[in-house]
Amino acid sequence: MGTPAWPEQALRANIHAQISLAMNRIFTEWYPSRGYTFNITNSTSYDQYYVHGRNIFEVMEKLTDDIFNTYVRRQGTIEPYYTEYCDGKSVTCKGMKQWGTVDRANEGKNALQILKYYYGNDIEIVRTNNLQDIPESYPGSPLRRGDSGTNVRIIQRQLTRIAKDYPFFGNPGTDGVFGAATESTVKAFQKQFSLTVDGVVGRATWYKISYIYVSVKDLAELTSEGEKPSGESNVNGSTYPGTALQVGSTGTGVERIQFWLNALAEFDPALPSISVDGIYGNATANAVRAFQRENGLTVDGVVGPATWEAIAAAYNSLESDIQDQPSGYPGTPLRQGDKGDSVRLLQFYLRMVASNFSSIPTITVDGIFGAATTSAVKAFQKEFGLTQDGVVGPATWQKLYEVYGDVADSLLAPNQRPGTYPGTPLKQGSTGTAVREAQFYLRLLAVYFPTLPTVTIDGIYGPSTTAAVKAFQTMFGLTADGIIGPATWQALYEQAQRLRSSDGLLAAFNLVPWPGFELMMGAEGPSVAFVQFLLRYISYFYDTVQDPGKLDGIFGQSTLDSLHSWQLEFNQPESDTVDEFTWNALEATFLSLAAGVPDSTVPAAAPDYPGYVMAPGSAGGAVSALQQAMNGIAQLYCVADFVPIDGVYGPETTSAVTAFQQGLGLPATGVVDRATWDAIFALLYPPIPEA
Known part of the structure; x- marks a missing residue:
């Protein structure tokens, strides 16, 4: 047939979105997990529409052949993004408006820019050569107590993430062994979701777990939390070392890549298992190539910035689901005789720490807590003034994680303990690891204290570091000279450590500042969606406040009616716009309801510290x-x-x-x-x- 009227970049953007949406449905097993026998529908109301053998435009055939193996994903995630779209005329939605892509293309935007216009700037288009028939994830036979292997680990991983929303399920562990804890969690899951409570993962339980896992992570929604890292890669040992790693390279950077790839191989049979020895040999290069091949990267066996970030993101995505705490403490002490992922992670931390402390022996990362691991734990405990029992409880784990992160991010000189004053004051013009360590503490504190400016961890004491130090000194009653002497250093370290402890967790609602402009009929975007959220929350408590309807970020009549009903109920001046005063008043109403109705009497005794x-x-x-x-x-x-x-x-x-x-x-x-x-x-x- 002839050529359609739409610009090529608009067509490309639509094809990318259609492919990605279909791949998301398959990735999340959206329909099989709900009991259906198909993977995709034949209705644009839900997914796609395709008629085999019908005529198509030549340019569409050409473009599709070119980009059929591409998809959209959020940067730092691994799953195809749920690229919701609609025509934008007869049907509206929160995602891409197809007719709007024509306008965007005529404005000069390319396909990626068009996609970013609708889905945000943190998306990317990736290409994969991993094309195969659609597999069925269910292993084919039920999993029960006594089983072990990859499929058990997958179920454990998903149940662990689900348990964050259903904590009474308990922690099944992620060691790949179907033991009593896993059976207990499976039974609790089955009882919660009206399945036969037998502790056996048959087809129905397998796909119900998959369904709930996708639901709690919103993997099939525009609001997906994604398979992604926690956002702390700049301070947890994931920083790119600055030079590419390849055959012949050695050191801690190589160890990190090997450990990450080895962990990923537990879940991905396409990735080979390798030794964590800090030596970049052919086996490591082959594992890197396998990862690059699966993730649409240049397949050269070299770990440059793009490959490093992709491997780190994939590993962090894995860890974000199987760890209850950022440091990964398993919840119970580890000791000689234990096995599994927690032991493997412990050994990796010890190995990294040993690279900087000569008193700690280097051990093998094999997931088996043997005599060598016990000796290394005792050496670590001795080095850092802990009880030398060879058992890794919360105190030992927390200190180990702290030291590991400092070593991995090059904050420490050889054999230098965290928090050790460098001996001479640090000031503008200073450089080195002591400056990096101080910048790390400042950056951590800035997360909790908004008045402290954020600094870059680069080991260079420049004007921004000086300004951050002065702000810290002013806040904590120190001489505000911008110089880190013994008193400022000690205060920095102590405050950072307090915030890294369990008592330092910050509890606050994530409020959004007024965007700086009035919102009115016709406005669109996240600011409108936040106002709709506030109004909906308030409407739960007050029947007189109208629910705004869909939280679609579009300021329409239902949003205006809801706003008017709130203004009437709370004696606010009626207005058709949300200005700064109205925005703040809505947030205040929301907070007062979120806080609950307080008791007006002073308690008879001092209440316990809430723990945050x-x-x-x-x-x-x-x-x-x-x-x-x-x-x-x-x-x-x-x-x-x-x-x-x-x-x-x-x-x-x-x-x-x-x-x-x-x-x-x-x-x-x-x-x-x-x-x-x-x-x-x-x-x-x-x-x-x-x-």
């Missing part, structure tokens, strides 16, 4: 108890202003906390950690002296 840091954006009973305590102190001693007891950590609470910290001689951060919590409640509930 509170900061602007936090809400709930702990914030309410804090506000009550501060008001009680203000009434008793007339030393502070009263704050509203609304369970919301807003500006007035922040100011009051800062004033208390100043009066108590604590760093005036405006953030409540354990020290601030204990000091405030000690004023209201002084300790009873012993007789």
Whole structure:
């Protein structure tokens, strides 16, 4: 047939989206996991529409032949992205508008730019040569107690991720052995989802696990959390070493690549298992080629920046599902005789640490906690002043993870412990590993304290590092000279360690600042979607507030009606727009509801520390108890202003906390950690002296 009227780049963008959507359905086993016998439908209401043998445009045939093995994915993820699309005229959706792609192409955008316009700037188009018939993931026979292998590990991995949303399921482990813990989790899963509770993973249970796994991760939605790393690769040992790794290379960078590839090989039979020995030989090169081939990279067996990032992202994606904590502590102590992934991870950490500390022997990463691993653990414990029992409990694991991360990111000189003052002050113009270590602590603190600027970990003490140091010194009551002497160094390390501990977890709602412009009828985008979310949440509590309908990011009549109903209920001036005042008022309403209705009475005894840091954006009973305590102190001693007891950590609470910290001689951060919590409640509930 002849040539269609659409520009080529618009056609390419649509083909990419159609391919990716279809591959996402297959990747997530969307239909088999729901009991259907097919993998894709023949309806554009759900997936695609195809009529075999019909006439097609020549240019479409040419373009499809060129890009049939490409797909769209989020950067740092491994699954084909759910590229939802619609025609944009008779049907609307949150994804790509097909007729809109014509306008975008006529504006000069290429296919990738068009896709980024609709799906965000963090997507990429990748090509794969891994083409095969659609496989069935179910192994063919039921899995039960006593089984082991890759299929058991897959189920364990998925159940572990599901358990984050259903914690009462318990932790099945991810060692590839179907033991009592896995059986217990399977039974809990089966009971929850109305399956036969026999602890056996047959076809029905297998695909129900797959279905729930896809659901909790939103892998088949535009809002997918993705198969991706946690976002801390810049500070957890995943940093590219700066030079390509190839046959003949040695060192810790090679060990990391080998360990990551070996872990991935447990789940991917196309990847060969290799030794983790720090020597880049032919076996490592072949494993790298296999990974590159599967992931649409240049197949040269060399680990450059693109291959490094892809391997790190794939490994982090794997770990994000099987670890309950960022450090990966398995939850129970590890000791001689144990086996599995947790032991393998422990051995990898020890091996990396041994590369920097001569007192710690180098061991084999084989997943078996034998005598050599026990000796290495004891050597590590001795080096860092821990109980030398050869058992890896929480304290040993946490210190090991800390040191591993510092070694992997080149923060330490040989045999230098974390937190060791370099001996001479660091100031603008200084360079080296001590500067990198200080920058790491500053960067970590900036995550928790928004007033601290973020710095680059590059080992160069420039103006931005000086500014960050001054801000830190001001916050913690130190001389604000921008120079890291012994006192500033010690404060940096101590504060960073507190925030890396279990008491340093920050609990706050992820509020969004006003976008800087008014939202009105016809507006589209994430800011509108956030307003719709706030209105929907409020409507759950107030029947008089109308639900805005779909959270589609389009400011239509239903959103306006919902806004008007909220304004009427909360005595706000009626307006057709969301300005800064309205935005902030909506957030305040949301926080007050999220916090719950606080108790207006002061408790009879000091409540326990909630176990997390509170900061602007936090809400709930702990914030309410804090506000009550501060008001009680203000009434008793007339030393502070009263704050509203609304369970919301807003500006007035922040100011009051800062004033208390100043009066108590604590760093005036405006953030409540354990020290601030204990000091405030000690004023209201002084300790009873012993007789």
